[in-house]
Amino acid sequence: DGSAQIAAKEKQLARYQRSIEEGKELKTRLVALTSALEQGESGLLTGRTPSIAAVDMQNILNTITQKSGMEMQSVRVLKATKQEGAKYLSIPVTFSIVLTTRQLKEILYRIETSDKRLTVHEITIDAPLGKGRGQLRVNMTVNGFMKESEK
Numbered sequence: 001d002g003s004a005q006i007a008a009k010e011k012q013l014a015r016y017q018r019s020i021e022e023g024k025e026l027k028t029r030l031v032a033l034t035s036a037l038e039q040g041e042s043g044l045l046t047g048r049t050p051s052i053a054a055v056d057m058q059n060i061l062n063t064i065t066q067k068s069g070m071e072m073q074s075v076r077v078l079k080a081t082k083q084e085g086a087k088y089l090s091i092p093v094t095f096s097i098v099l100t101t102r103q104l105k106e107i108l109y110r111i112e113t114s115d116k117r118l119t120v121h122e123i124t125i126d127a128p129l130g131k132g133r134g135q136l137r138v139n140m141t142v143n144g145f146m147k148e149s150e151k
Contacts, residue, residue: 043117045091045146050080053091053146060116061095061142068106070099078141082148089148092121094141100134111142119143 047053054077065072078092099107104125111118122141 040117041147043115043145044088045116045144047146048149050089050091050146051077053089053144054080054093057091057093057116057118057142057144060114060118060144061093061111064107064110064114065095065097067110068099068103070097070103070107072097080146087148088145091144091146092141093144094122094139096137096139098135098137101136104136104138117145 045053045056047056058075058077061075062072072095075093075095078094080089080091082089097107108120111120119142120140121143122139124139126137128135128137
């Protein structure tokens with residue numbers, strides 16, 4: 001009977017050791033996932049409120065357009081939206097600009113490669129006929145993202 005107890009204790013010990021190993025693996029995965037989350041969130045807009053994040057977004061877009069030698073003609077911040085169940089808000093900003101095809105390409109590239117996570121949500125391009133040929137009238141909505149403040 002004593003050998004049966006020893007065998008049972010050995011099985012129990014083996015289960016505990018497996019649990020410890022699984023715990024170590026889970027801890028390693030947790031560290032990797034936490035690091036990936038921090039890296040992803042580094043591209044979020046700064047600011048405690050959507051209004052402050054929208055100002056950050058306007059400054060980024062202003063810098064991007066100025067680097068291409070352009071200036072935004074009008075800028076409008078739209079209402080921040082949240083996907084159901086998500087912890088992040090989308091901050092949309094719409095702006096109008098007149099530019100060449102090359103400048104549009106530069107601006108789109110700079111938006112795409114920005115340090116912040118920006119996406120072009122909507123773009124409308126009008127190419128006027130006659131005077132101003134070569135110039136495009138562009139209306140663009142760009143989304144930035146911020147973490148929703150904890151309540």
